[in-house]
Amino acid sequence: xxxxILPSARDxxxxxxxxxxxxxxxxxxxxxxxxTGSTPIALYKELVGRYQSKQVSFxxxxxxxxxxxxxxxxxxxxxxxxxxxxxxxxxxxxxxxNTHVPLAESxxxxxxxxxxxxxxxxxxxxxxxxxxxLGIGLNGHIGFNEPTSSxxxxxxxxxxxxxxxxxxxxxxxxxxxxxxxALTMGIGTILDSRAVLLMATxxxxxxxxxxxxxxPLSAMCPASALQLHETATIVLDEEAASxxxxxxxxxxxxxxxxxxHEGNVS
Ligand code: PGA
Numbered sequence: 085x086x087x088x089i090l091p092s093a094r095d096x097x098x099x100x101x102x103x104x105x106x107x108x109x110x111x112x113x114x115x116x117x118x119x120t121g122s123t124p125i126a127l128y129k130e131l132v133g134r135y136q137s138k139q140v141s142f143x144x145x146x147x148x149x150x151x152x153x154x155x156x157x158x159x160x161x162x163x164x165x166x167x168x169x170x171x172x173x174x175x176x177x178x179x180x181x182n183t184h185v186p187l188a189e190s191x192x193x194x195x196x197x198x199x200x201x202x203x204x205x206x207x208x209x210x211x212x213x214x215x216x217x218l219g220i221g222l223n224g225h226i227g228f229n230e231p232t233s234s235x236x237x238x239x240x241x242x243x244x245x246x247x248x249x250x251x252x253x254x255x256x257x258x259x260x261x262x263x264x265x266a267l268t269m270g271i272g273t274i275l276d277s278r279a280v281l282l283m284a285t286x287x288x289x290x291x292x293x294x295x296x297x298x299x300p301l302s303a304m305c306p307a308s309a310l311q312l313h314e315t316a317t318i319v320l321d322e323e324a325a326s327x328x329x330x331x332x333x334x335x336x337x338x339x340x341x342x343x344x345h346e347g348n349v350s
Pocket of ligand 1: 220
């Protein structure tokens with residue numbers, strides 16, 4: 085794992101935006117894995133700004149989002165499709181049909197299972213994901229892979245944990261139906277991405293971040309599965325990094341990495 089600790093949440097967003105733009109510049113048909121939640125909003129804002137100032141075009145980019153709620157329409161205010169359209173897709177030149185969010189509107193289990201299989205097939209057909217953006221839940225989830233999710237899991241129906249339902253309650257109106265199920269890429273699906281970039285900011289994430297980086301490999305912290313990924317970058321602000329035991333070591337590694345990049349091996 086490459087652990088990058090930056091002064092502020094804004095620096096985390098800028099760093100992630102640079103990584104996304106690097107992938108777009110390097111590939112003829114880049115495939116991005118995208119995430120929802122509060123953390124990547126600053127990244128999307130930055131990408132929209134860079135598109136508007138003509139620093140990047142998404143014309144040839146394909147995207148796959150991690151997850152979607154089951155039981156609400158795509159057009160629902162709180163669906164992840166609506167979130168992505170609002171925060172990114174409607175403001176850039178990506179071709180709408182090249183943006184994918186799991187189709188989870190159906191109430192029929194068979195239809196949802198088929199939708200999950202089709203999602204995996206679409207990722208394959210696109211050539212796999214070049215860079216998967218991730219956030220981390222308070223309970224260590226990635227996508228909606230809640231604690232005890234198999235590290236081999238693929239896109240499937242997942243029951244949300246109580247902690248996730250409580251954390252996301254703020255987005256739903258009082259008395260409004262709040263989904264307890266989701267269609268989510270599995271941990272195996274995420275690990276297949278050629279590179280992953282997990283962003284975490286704020287003190288509330290410090291425990292989950294510590295478990296992910298320094299804890300044992302355990303299904304109790306789904307994000308710890310990223311320890312198995314050859315090209316995983318974890319980008320943190322100071323608060324999210326505050327409980328890491330080896331914080332100075334990660335900062336030193338980063339200095340050395342930059343020196344190596346400049347050809348200096350001393
Ligand atoms: P957040 O959610 O960015 O809103 O904190 C992250 C997640 O639950 O994956």
